[in-house]
Amino acid sequence: MIRADTGSAHGRALADSRTKTVTASIGRLLLFAALALALWATGPATAQPLRFAEALASWDQSETPPLHWPDRVQLPNDWSAVPAQFQGHRWYRLRFADPMIELPAVYLDRACTNVEIWVNGVLVGSGGQMVEPYSRNCYYPQLFVIPRGLLTPTDNYLDVRLAGYPLAQVAARQRVGGLSVIEIGPESALRGRHDQQLFWNITIAQIIGSSMSLFGVFVLALGLKRRQDRHFMYFGALQIGWALLGLRLYLQDIGIGGVASEILITSMFPPVVMLGIQFLLQYVRRPSRVVSRALALQCVLAPLALVTAAPLHLFPVASAVYTALALEFVAALLYFGVMTWRHQRTDFYQLGSVVLVAGLLSLAEIAIQNNWLPLPRIHLIHFVMPVLFFAIGLRLVQQFAVALSSTEQLNLELERRVAEKSAEIERSYAQLSELRASQAAQQERQRIASDLHDDLGAKLLSIVHAGAAGSDSGRVADLARDALDDMRLSVRGITGASTPAEDVLADWRAETVERLRAAGMQCEWDASAAPPRLVLPARVHVQLTRVLREAVSNAIRHSAGTRVTVRVDIGTTSIALAVDDNGRGLDAARTARQGSGQGLPNIERRVRKLGGSLRMGPAAAGGLAIRVEVPLAPAGAGATPADNAHSSRTPS
Amino acid sequence: MNSALIVEDLPEIRNWLTQVARGAFPDLDVVTAARLDDALQLVDRHPVDLALIDLGLPDGNGVDVVGALRRQQPRALSVVVTIYDDDDHLFPALQAGAFGYLLKEQPRDALVQQLLRISQGEPPLSPSIARRVLSHFAQATAQRQTIVRQIEDQVELTERETDVLMRVAKGFTLPEIAQQLGLSRHTVADYVKGIYRKLNVSSRAEAALEALRRGIVAQ
Numbered sequence: 071m072i073r074a075d076t077g078s079a080h081g082r083a084l085a086d087s088r089t090k091t092v093t094a095s096i097g098r099l100l101l102f103a104a105l106a107l108a109l110w111a112t113g114p115a116t117a118q119p120l121r122f123a124e125a126l127a128s129w130d131q132s133e134t135p136p137l138h139w140p141d142r143v144q145l146p147n148d149w150s151a152v153p154a155q156f157q158g159h160r161w162y163r164l165r166f167a168d169p170m171i172e173l174p175a176v177y178l179d180r181a182c183t184n185v186e187i188w189v190n191g192v193l194v195g196s197g198g199q200m201v202e203p204y205s206r207n208c209y210y211p212q213l214f215v216i217p218r219g220l221l222t223p224t225d226n227y228l229d230v231r232l233a234g235y236p237l238a239q240v241a242a243r244q245r246v247g248g249l250s251v252i253e254i255g256p257e258s259a260l261r262g263r264h265d266q267q268l269f270w271n272i273t274i275a276q277i278i279g280s281s282m283s284l285f286g287v288f289v290l291a292l293g294l295k296r297r298q299d300r301h302f303m304y305f306g307a308l309q310i311g312w313a314l315l316g317l318r319l320y321l322q323d324i325g326i327g328g329v330a331s332e333i334l335i336t337s338m339f340p341p342v343v344m345l346g347i348q349f350l351l352q353y354v355r356r357p358s359r360v361v362s363r364a365l366a367l368q369c370v371l372a373p374l375a376l377v378t379a380a381p382l383h384l385f386p387v388a389s390a391v392y393t394a395l396a397l398e399f400v401a402a403l404l405y406f407g408v409m410t411w412r413h414q415r416t417d418f419y420q421l422g423s424v425v426l427v428a429g430l431l432s433l434a435e436i437a438i439q440n441n442w443l444p445l446p447r448i449h450l451i452h453f454v455m456p457v458l459f460f461a462i463g464l465r466l467v468q469q470f471a472v473a474l475s476s477t478e479q480l481n482l483e484l485e486r487r488v489a490e491k492s493a494e495i496e497r498s499y500a501q502l503s504e505l506r507a508s509q510a511a512q513q514e515r516q517r518i519a520s521d522l523h524d525d526l527g528a529k530l531l532s533i534v535h536a537g538a539a540g541s542d543s544g545r546v547a548d549l550a551r552d553a554l555d556d557m558r559l560s561v562r563g564i565t566g567a568s569t570p571a572e573d574v575l576a577d578w579r580a581e582t583v584e585r586l587r588a589a590g591m592q593c594e595w596d597a598s599a600a601p602p603r604l605v606l607p608a609r610v611h612v613q614l615t616r617v618l619r620e621a622v623s624n625a626i627r628h629s630a631g632t633r634v635t636v637r638v639d640i641g642t643t644s645i646a647l648a649v650d651d652n653g654r655g656l657d658a659a660r661t662a663r664q665g666s667g668q669g670l671p672n673i674e675r676r677v678r679k680l681g682g683s684l685r686m687g688p689a690a691a692g693g694l695a696i697r698v699e700v701p702l703a704p705a706g707a708g709a710t711p712a713d714n715a716h717s718s719r720t721p722s
Numbered sequence: 723m724n725s726a727l728i729v730e731d732l733p734e735i736r737n738w739l740t741q742v743a744r745g746a747f748p749d750l751d752v753v754t755a756a757r758l759d760d761a762l763q764l765v766d767r768h769p770v771d772l773a774l775i776d777l778g779l780p781d782g783n784g785v786d787v788v789g790a791l792r793r794q795q796p797r798a799l800s801v802v803v804t805i806y807d808d809d810d811h812l813f814p815a816l817q818a819g820a821f822g823y824l825l826k827e828q829p830r831d832a833l834v835q836q837l838l839r840i841s842q843g844e845p846p847l848s849p850s851i852a853r854r855v856l857s858h859f860a861q862a863t864a865q866r867q868t869i870v871r872q873i874e875d876q877v878e879l880t881e882r883e884t885d886v887l888m889r890v891a892k893g894f895t896l897p898e899i900a901q902q903l904g905l906s907r908h909t910v911a912d913y914v915k916g917i918y919r920k921l922n923v924s925s926r927a928e929a930a931l932e933a934l935r936r937g938i939v940a941q
Contacts, residue, residue, distance in 0.1 A: 547829070550827070551827045551828070551829075554805065554827045555827075558805070558806070558807055558808070562808060573849065573850070573853060573891075575893060576849040576853075576891055576892050576893035577848075577849050577850060577893065578893065579849075579892075579893025579894070580848060580849045580890070580893045580894070580895055583893075583894075583895050583898065584895055587895070587897070595893075
């Protein structure tokens with residue numbers, strides 16, 4: 071399996087150019103976002119709505135506006151100083167004159183955790199549940215229309231019942247009980263303010279949450295496909311986790327009490343941070359089993375600690391947890407920075423800014439938590455983190471694409487090389503076979519030429535000498551006839567294809583029987599069936615034909631016998647030929663040989679050239695017995711026995 | 723036999739063949755030709771009983787003379803005379819209608835004997851020729867099964883004829899076969915004659931069919 075190197079030179083070059091455009095775009099996006107937020111933050115102040123920065127307050131726990139208002143408070147008012155064990159609500163009162171507008175409304179930027187609005191003793195509106203579990207409206211701006219019928223021209227009382235938690239009972243400073251400045255004005259103007267605040271606090275979070283979870287699922291799926299790049303999986307899960315964390319901002323009624331929901335929210339942070347840290351470690355390919363175990367342990371210990379601390383010491387313990395998590399995260403970021411600086415320099419430059427911003431935001435959140443920084447109107451981290459995630463996600467996807475294309479390149483390259491090699495092998499194989507074939511052909515030609523030289527040449531030579539010696543024309547004609555016959559045989563050897571053994575046997579039989587009959591001799595022919603499908607090579611066929619003819623001629627001319635017995639045994643590995651006559655016998659044959667043709671020595675020569683054996687001796691019937699055995703080449707080179715196993719004859 | 727045609731380009735051999743022919747049939751009237759075109763002209767004009775035809779002529783193959791004779795003088799006996807004894811050369815001649823073959827270099831007496839035997843209706847048949855004949859008829863049968871049109875000249879060998887052919891193909895000589903089948907030599911010789919005749923007919927029919935097919939295709 072090919073593991074593509076995402077840090078290859080080609081990949082880096084590709085990555086550089088593309089990521090430069092991406093980072094540039096992200097930079098622009100951030101700038102725009104910052105400007106938009108700044109504009110909104112300064113915001114057009116409407117002259118019309120009445121702003122109340124002061125109010126009367128009462129800790130009376132009645133469900134209707136109390137009669138006595140002992141306290142006077144500044145708005146915004148927060149419950150950081152409220153005793154840890156407090157549970158309940160606080161009343162606030164404003165006096166205002168009829169604003170003389172058609173549709174008056176009251177607007178609260180922030181009312182944490184939930185409010186009820188009473189005008190002149192009448193309940194005008196509520197944000198939801200005012201008994202445990204409270205509707206969670208800490209992040210929701212509140213706008214209520216005041217019915218005109220309730221207002222008097224001069225003395226109107228706006229009573230606000232705020233339900234919330236003291237600092238000790240929440241996990242994050244953003245959710246401590248508190249009331250912002252109250253504004254009363256035309257509904258139209260205030261509606262605009264309300265919708266804007268709602269958008270930037272809630273709607274954006276929802277949009278980001280859903281798109282992030284989708285993106286996270288996508289990256290997670292990629293990671294599942296590429297098990298060796300585990301950082302993909304962690305990143306995808308991280309995004310989904312972060313999206314789930316965002317639920318805390320806009321889920322209003324979750325059915326469990328405030329403290330329980332705080333514990334739940336805080337307990338979700340360790341797993342998400344663990345995913346983030348694992349992602350960073352996997353990215354630089356330095357996973358640590360110790361760290362993983364510690365982080366997993368933290369996921370269990372943190373909730374336990376929170377449960378133990380609830381409800382009165384929740385905030386300090388939660389702060390400790392958050393601080394620890396943030397510090398762990400920043401440490402992981404620093405490690406990431408160091409590692410990429412050392413080993414993956416391009417990643418350092420491209421993701422360095424991302425990492426830096428993430429680190430700063432985390433530290434800022436901790437500062438806010440510990441009250442070193444004031445609570446901001448908008449939480450940059452909610453907006454910036456998704457953008458950072460997106461940048462990292464893009465980088466990962468780009469890495470993936472580069473890895474894919476380099477794998478494809480590699481594959482193509484390999485295929486090309488394999489094709490080249492195969493072509494080379496084929497070429498050399500073809501050359502080799504050609505060479506072998508031409509060598510074999512050459513050898514065969516040489517053998518045939520040699521035979522021709524020996525046989526035809528010898529016969530023609532004897533004609534020359536017979537003519538020169540003045541032999542009678544009949545004898546010369548006989549010699550010439552022999553030569554012509556021989557030539558035909560040679561031609562067949564040169565031009566003929568291999569002949570089936572069965573056909574060879576038939577030809578030999580017909581010729582031998584006919585010749586002996588013409589010579590007035592009896593023929594006894596004994597030949598076993600040749601192995602089926604056995605084919606004799608042309609040269610063996612031709613030479614053995616000559617051997618047989620010469621043996622029979624010898625018997626006809628010199629044996630002075632009356633009967634010739636011929637036995638032929640064609641096997642898969644050899645041919646055996648036996649010619650017996652009942653004539654004069656060996657010695658007489660030998661002496662007769664002197665004045666004859668070269669019959670018997672010819673047989674000897676041919677058999678030797680075929681690599682066989684020749685034995686001559688007295689026959690049972692008194693004449694000459696000739697025994698010839700010639701091997702057949704193994705399958706492929708010469709004879710081709712189709713199935714040795716089925717051969718019925720064993721060579722004798 | 724009253725008249726004979728001898729087609730041979732080498733003059734010595736032409737004379738020699740004339741002697742052989744006269745040796746078999748004294749008082750034979752002989753006309754000769756040295757070239758194919760001369761021979762064909764003679765076939766047109768001069769009726770003969772016997773023809774000795776050399777295959778290797780300077781301006782063509784003697785097989786054409788055999789064919790011409792078969793068409794124009796069907797009762798004439800054609801015998802090819804040749805150096806080649808292989809069936810590649812002989813089989814086409816037999817298909818064209820030759821009744822036998824003589825090998826040129828054989829002694830005069832042997833040739834006379836063979837010629838006499840042929841003229842008396844005992845044509846030679848060697849194992850290789852027999853194999854060729856068998857395969858020819860096997861192919862013809864196979865082909866007929868694929869041909870839609872029936873040609874009335876298609877012939878088949880009888881069982882007896884096939885039997886004789888197969889024995890020859892195995893290497894048995896005609897006298898041996900006669901003995902094995904319990905027939906006289908003359909009867910066996912008649913079978914061989916029949917085989918050759920059918921071969922000629924079958925070959926001509928095949929040629930006609932091929933021409934017809936080509937003609938159809940060419941259209």
